[in-house]
Amino acid sequence: MHSELIDIRTGSEEAVVDLTTRIERFLADAGAGDGLLNVFVPHATAGIAVIETGAGSDADLLAQLRELLPADDRWRHRHGSAGHGRDHVLPAFVPPSTTIPVIGGRPALGTWQSVCLVDTNVDNPTRSVRLTLLPG
Numbered sequence: 001m002h003s004e005l006i007d008i009r010t011g012s013e014e015a016v017v018d019l020t021t022r023i024e025r026f027l028a029d030a031g032a033g034d035g036l037l038n039v040f041v042p043h044a045t046a047g048i049a050v051i052e053t054g055a056g057s058d059a060d061l062l063a064q065l066r067e068l069l070p071a072d073d074r075w076r077h078r079h080g081s082a083g084h085g086r087d088h089v090l091p092a093f094v095p096p097s098t099t100i101p102v103i104g105g106r107p108a109l110g111t112w113q114s115v116c117l118v119d120t121n122v123d124n125p126t127r128s129v130r131l132t133l134l135p136g
Contacts, residue, residue: 001005001132001133001134001135002030002032002080002132002133002135003130003131003132004026004130004131004132004134005017005128005129005130005131006022006026006128006129006130006131007119007126007127007128007129008022008117008126008127008128008129009125009126010117010119010124010125010127011125012122012125013122014062014065014066014119014120014122015062015117015118015119016049016051016053016058016059016061016062016116016117016118017117017118017119018053018058018114018115018116019039019048019114019115019116019117019129020107020109020114022129022131023037023039023096023100023107024106024107026131026133027102027105027106027107027133028105030133031103031105032041032102032133032135033102033104033105033135033136034101034102034103034106034135034136035101035102035133035134035135035136036099036100036101036102036133036134036136037099037100037101037102037107037131037132037133037134038097038098038108038131038132038134039042039097039098039099039100039115039129039130039131040097040129040130040132041050041096041097041098041117041127041128041129041130042096042128042130043096043121043124043127043128044088044091045084045087045088045090045091045118045119045120045121045124046090046091046096046117046118046119046127047090047091047093047094047096047118048094048095048096048097048098048115048116048117048118048129049061049084049094049098049115049116049118050098050100050109050113050116051113051114051115051116052112052113052114053114053116055112059117061118062118062120063122065093065094065118066080066123068091068093069086069090069093069120070083070086071083071084071086071120075088075089075099080121080123081122081123082125084121086120087120087121087123090118090120090121091123094118100114100115102133117129
């Protein structure tokens, strides 16, 4: 097993951050062959999604999350910025981890798929993501 914790700067706005290039670098540095890659965000207010980026899907995802989980005063969890309770519900919709096959040292993603960190919590500008390779 090979594991590494990487830091991702998401800033002070909601963000979808493409991790695919970092994942490819991690696999290359690990000398990966075939196996499974687990991508995990150890935070209660962020998630991991496999989606298309760059064609508007990332903005569409954030727009839908704003509609589904509005940042208003309906939430019982009230510390942090206004509407922060919704950030604690996010992982029920965008899970905190995903597992991807690795074939020949490369993530076996579809043509338009990217692995992304989804972060709606504007109170934490830096996130950690754990990449763990389980060799086949």
